[in-house]
Amino acid sequence: MMNASGSPVRQSSVRAHNLALVLQTVANSADQPSRAAIAASTGLTRATVSALVDDLIEGGLLVELEPAPRTGAGRPAAGLALAPDGPAGLGLEINVDYLAACVVDLTGAVRHRLVARADQRLLSPEAALAELGRLAAQARAAATIDGLTLAGAALAVPGLVTPDGLVRVAPNLGWQDVDAAQALRKVPALADLPVAVDNEANLAALGELRADHGGEPTFLYVSGEVGIGAGIVLDGELYRGGRGWSGEIGHVTVFPDGRPCRCGANGCLEQYAGQEAMAADADLAAAALGIALAAVVNLLDIDQIVLGGGYAPGFDRLRPGIEAELRRRVLTAELAPVTLRPATLGADAAMRGAADAVIRGVRDNPAAWSGRLG
Amino acid sequence: MMNASGSPVRQSSVRAHNLALVLQTVANSADQPSRAAIAASTGLTRATVSALVDDLIEGGLLVELEPAPRTGAGRPAAGLALAPDGPAGLGLEINVDYLAACVVDLTGAVRHRLVARADQRLLSPEAALAELGRLAAQARAAATIDGLTLAGAALAVPGLVTPDGLVRVAPNLGWQDVDAAQALRKVPALADLPVAVDNEANLAALGELRADHGGEPTFLYVSGEVGIGAGIVLDGELYRGGRGWSGEIGHVTVFPDGRPCRCGANGCLEQYAGQEAMAADADLAAAALGIALAAVVNLLDIDQIVLGGGYAPGFDRLRPGIEAELRRRVLTAELAPVTLRPATLGADAAMRGAADAVIRGVRDNPAAWSGRLG
DNA sequence: CTCAAATAATTCAACCAATAAACAAATCCG
DNA sequence: CGGATTTGTTTATTGGTTGAATTATTTGAG
Structure with missing residues (x-):
């Protein structure tokens, strides 16, 4: 008989989950939170957090910062931070x-x-x-x-x-x-x-996700090199697709009877917004990108698009043309705007x-x- | 301080999860499984499954079937099934x-x-x-x-x-x-x-998901009525998008300078594969659908497309045209085929x-x- | 200077849920 | 009829969180 879906949860899974929860709370925290602050933030008890933090320190993932900032009465809190030598x-x-x-x-x-x-x-x-x-x-x-x-x-x-x-x-x-x-x-x-x-x-999309740390954002990262690829992040998770081949935006059709592509089709985005084509005609590149991105937004209801790779340097040049197509072709454009921004990490x-x-x-x-x- | 992500897991969460696991195992099972079979399938022990099943029967979600089919030596198993009066x-x-x-x-x-x-x-x-x-x-x-x-x-x-x-x-x-x-x-x-x-x-996509019960499939359900909508199911979960507005495939651009659409854009799929347009020219409808669906497959790496609504009756008429465009425009078409099938549920x-x-x-x-x- | 108040962190008994192993139940087969 | 076999339950144990009490360390008031 086939295991239908999911797997059993034992007590050790609880511990594993809560260890991750504590570690991520420290990672996503702006300051260096104390055990008590983590307890308040996560909903776990202070006793539990103490035990988990001890394990994480023992395991070399967290460090305790000795110098405690004075903040009023009471025993000063010991700040916790991710271990730089972990x-x-x-x-x-x-x-x-x-x-x-x-x-x-x-x-x-x-x-x-x-x-x-x-x-x-x-x-x-x-x-x-x-x-x-x-x-x-x-x-x-x-x-x-x-x-x-x-x-x-x-x-x-x-x-x-x-x-x-x-x-x-x-x-x-x-x-x-x-x-x-x-x-x-x-x-x-x-x-x-x-x-x-x-x-x-x-x-690269995962890299942008870290830069935008904290929340669980949904966005599309588009990388314009010789070819054009995209990484899709849904609710803070990279979506890879059934076989791991998602994000092939470069071969989305923008002009059905357009330029022949080396993939065998006609009118692929890559032929209008790839590195060479963009250098030849930036306005056409922006319009083509806008058409393809509008399709993504219509399909996935994504509200944030990050342009990386070769698009980042020319962002200001491309932006108006892309946004014009988005305004025109995204069904929900008036109800909720789509944010367009250049990637924060560069070629790395x-x-x-x-x-x-x-x-x-x-x-x-x-x-x-x-x-x-x- | 903001709760970063996720929530703590307590013992009761373990029980809630395992209750759901047992219930779903019964639901997804072709026959009426015994407690022992559920234990083997899920990885939980027979003792644990017994306790969980008792709770589910008590709660009116499962029923025990008295007549046990003879299957060899040993104590006969008591079959379990979802409660029809639950x-x-x-x-x-x-x-x-x-x-x-x-x-x-x-x-x-x-x-x-x-x-x-x-x-x-x-x-x-x-x-x-x-x-x-x-x-x-x-x-x-x-x-x-x-x-x-x-x-x-x-x-x-x-x-x-x-x-x-x-x-x-x-x-x-x-x-x-x-x-x-x-x-x-x-x-x-x-x-x-x-x-x-x-x-x-x-x-409607969720309805198709149930019909295709058991696994955790990834597929696109396309509903062709007056307008055209789509439901996206990823790994057995409906994807709704950031604001709940995903699946607007009807307004994906297929011919950038094509027919004006009531949404204000030009060349939306709806103008070529909506109910009226399909009646006027089925070949054009199939080609337009193929172009838009190829975009979905390229972006999401989806390997199964279900045509529902008005497309289900005319499926055989549309299929060749759609598949021709998919073969031509899906980058990974040779590496892995895309399955096209009509919806199993009709207008309901x-x-x-x-x-x-x-x-x-x-x-x-x-x-x-x-x-x-x- | 001492003591109360406040806040942080730890200790410990209790509890909850899953586990493993022994046990009871119900059937088949020789 | 009795051993083999499989199902299901009982019982002691273990792992992990909880809550309350306790210890630790500081501020501030008298």
């Missing part, structure tokens, strides 16, 4: 003309950053991944010197990626069916790390998002990170 | 040319069904809702005679609805800012029921989905239904 994430990116790696600690600070510029299309996938492996090993060595322990690695690729890390196709790299996850796992320095591979726009968005994805995994399930917590 | 859902629908109400019990069986044909555009919203209230009261009376207790009501409306039940605009009814939820709550026979209001396509889909939404609420949180379970 688990860190290794973010990797491979793109047309560069390789990059970075180490981001639990607090979100970028501790190391390495970029190697070179045209990857001239290399075989194996050679490119080997080179990336060397960069990753270098980043890990630097992290180790800093006393950081890596919790995992994530790689951003401009292409279609399956959940188990197989790159089915990355047109601009010229890749097809490359098992990037396996290649990276074979690098000795990474052999003991869980390695995830994901689409570049998806991870995908790499940062990759590293963030790793530490997000730790934050969402701290019990799994430290054996001592379970 | 809580039921009242589904309501208001559309251009009819009002409808139905009562669906916990097992999903339609126990009562009332339809009143009349052009609602000739009535004021107040008069139409009053008439619907009478129909609802009649349905409730019939349910009471059957010994059914209503758990709530849900109303399907062809328009934009806010989460608190305000109909912002329903173009084909000529409605604007009508508080449908409040109007129904004022009906004496419904005063003690929770009343939800939702978009017609959303609820939205009303059925509304009733299903109510009993879904009970199934998802049985502890809240019966005070005895807490």
